[in-house]
Amino acid sequence: xxxxxxxxxxxxxxxxxxxxxxxxxxxxxxxxxxxxxxxxxxxxxxxxxxxxxxxxxxxxxxxxxxxxxxxxxxxxxxxxxxxxxxxxxxxxxxxxxxxxxxxxxxxxxxxxxxxxxxxxxxxxxxxxxxxxxxxxxxxxxxxxxxxxxxxxxxxxxxxxxxxxxxxxxxxxxxxxxxxxxxxxxxxxxxxxxxxxxxxxxxxxxxx
Amino acid sequence: xxxxxxxxxxxxxxxxxxxxxxxxxxxxxxxxxxxxxxxxxxxxxxxxxxxxxxxxxxxxxxxxxxxxxxxxxxxxxxxxxxxxxxxxxxxxxxxxxxxxxxxxxxxxxxxxxxxxxxxxxxxxxxxxxxxxxxxxxxxxxxxxxxxxxxxxxxxxxxxxxxxxxxxxxxxxxxxxxxxxxxxxxxxxxxxxxxxxxxxxxxxxxxx
DNA sequence: CTCCGGTGAATGGCGGTTCATTCATGGAAG
DNA sequence: CTTCCATGAATGAACCGCCATTCACCGGAG
Numbered sequence: 001x002x003x004x005x006x007x008x009x010x011x012x013x014x015x016x017x018x019x020x021x022x023x024x025x026x027x028x029x030x031x032x033x034x035x036x037x038x039x040x041x042x043x044x045x046x047x048x049x050x051x052x053x054x055x056x057x058x059x060x061x062x063x064x065x066x067x068x069x070x071x072x073x074x075x076x077x078x079x080x081x082x083x084x085x086x087x088x089x090x091x092x093x094x095x096x097x098x099x100x101x102x103x104x105x106x107x108x109x110x111x112x113x114x115x116x117x118x119x120x121x122x123x124x125x126x127x128x129x130x131x132x133x134x135x136x137x138x139x140x141x142x143x144x145x146x147x148x149x150x151x152x153x154x155x156x157x158x159x160x161x162x163x164x165x166x167x168x169x170x171x172x173x174x175x176x177x178x179x180x181x182x183x184x185x186x187x188x189x190x191x192x193x194x195x196x197x198x199x200x201x202x203x204x205x206x207x
Numbered sequence: 208x209x210x211x212x213x214x215x216x217x218x219x220x221x222x223x224x225x226x227x228x229x230x231x232x233x234x235x236x237x238x239x240x241x242x243x244x245x246x247x248x249x250x251x252x253x254x255x256x257x258x259x260x261x262x263x264x265x266x267x268x269x270x271x272x273x274x275x276x277x278x279x280x281x282x283x284x285x286x287x288x289x290x291x292x293x294x295x296x297x298x299x300x301x302x303x304x305x306x307x308x309x310x311x312x313x314x315x316x317x318x319x320x321x322x323x324x325x326x327x328x329x330x331x332x333x334x335x336x337x338x339x340x341x342x343x344x345x346x347x348x349x350x351x352x353x354x355x356x357x358x359x360x361x362x363x364x365x366x367x368x369x370x371x372x373x374x375x376x377x378x379x380x381x382x383x384x385x386x387x388x389x390x391x392x393x394x395x396x397x398x399x400x401x402x403x404x405x406x407x408x409x410x411x412x413x414x
Numbered sequence: 415c416t417c418c419g420g421t422g423a424a425t426g427g428c429g430g431t432t433c434a435t436t437c438a439t440g441g442a443a444g
Numbered sequence: 445c446t447t448c449c450a451t452g453a454a455t456g457a458a459c460c461g462c463c464a465t466t467c468a469c470c471g472g473a474g
Contacts, residue, residue: 159392192367
């Protein structure tokens with residue numbers, strides 16, 4: 001346990017952020033006490049205020065920084081490529097897999113981002129919009145390729161896709177029921193998006 | 208449930224619930240003060256505690272009672288009928304239209320129900336599950352009719368559908384941007400669910 | 415008169431934030 | 445090398461405002 005040192009700054013800040021994710025995801029923003037986060041990150045209450053303006057700022061920093069990582073990650077995985085449908089599949093899988101790699105983060109984003117978009121004055125979730133942008137890019141590409149309907153409403157569709165993924169994540173987080181396991185959910189969501197609910201069309205048989 | 212007065216009992220309780228919806232939807236549960244709700248419903252602070260156990264109970268009662276109305280309403284509209292696709296369309300339209308008829312309620316459900324599912328101990332959102340059940344019923348019927356894929360994963364699909372609708376509602380509530388207008392959103396979501404994102408298949412197109 | 419729904423000022427404690435204090439560190443001086 | 449100080453990161457107890465909840469009291473109906 002390195003108690004003191006001049007170069008701990010960034011490290012300490014990160015410890016706080018990670019602890020905040022853990023605590024917020026367990027009890028929600030409003031039910032979490034700053035002192036708890038302090039304890040969980042092995043830091044004094046006051047120290048948190050050296051790195052963050054206040055409790056709100058801690059939440060927002062968490063959103064922007066961690067969501068930034070997520071966006072960068074999925075952009076990279078998608079660049080590997082294929083057609084728009086392949087990229088969509090990658091996006092979906094990536095989102096659902098985050099649930100296992102970064103469960104706490106996803107839980108916080110799901111529940112608190114929603115609150116925050118609505119109630120935190122003068123906060124625009126920049127990184128969240130970038131995440132949606134990733135979906136738009138895929139959809140636009142699909143239209144250009146002629147793979148997706150030319151009349152596809154990209155603005156609405158990207159929200160619908162995000163909403164579906166988000167709800168399934170929440171469901172799995174709350175229930176841990178294997179019937180909503182990320183792999184199961186992402187497969188079904190992909191099938192719905194690719195071909196809809198309806199029974200097989202003559203030409204669209206995928207094995 | 209104090210119901211002594213000539214006709215004021217149930218009426219007063221309802222005034223409180225309606226005011227709570229308004230206040231919660233504007234500021235969120237945690238940022239709303241009981242005294243505000245009292246003022247908004249023309250009642251004293253203490254009176255609220257004659258009708259509800261505490262602030263949490265007020266929120267939960269609101270969920271269950273109002274969501275109950277929503278479920279009953281959509282069940283009725285759907286019973287009017289048609290095949291599964293027609294019913295799905297009714298469900299979608301009904302959900303998005305609620306946004307205009309019952310904006311406040313929808314906003315509360317969207318943001319706070321999510322919180323509550325996760326953080327309110329020993330609360331199971333009974334009426335919310337009933338709402339999902341309505342979707343399941345439609346999907347199962349579609350499978351029986353041979354209209355929907357026999358391998359459709361109903362559990363996942365109903366969540367995906369709800370998630371898509373929910374996200375679009377939230378988007379419209381936050382932006383009021385006409386490009387997410389309920390009528391626009393519901394049309395596009397229906398198209399995606401019915402036929403997927405992909406361009407027209409050779410034989411399945413009747414102009 | 416009694417009863418009781420309703421009242422709203424008072425209360426209690428909770429928790430975000432502050433700030434006086436501590437002390438490891440590294441450099442300057444001897 | 446040792447000693448001494450200035451620095452500022454870190455601390456955490458105390459502060460203070462807030463707000464859910466309570467309860468002593470009021471007034472109208474029977």
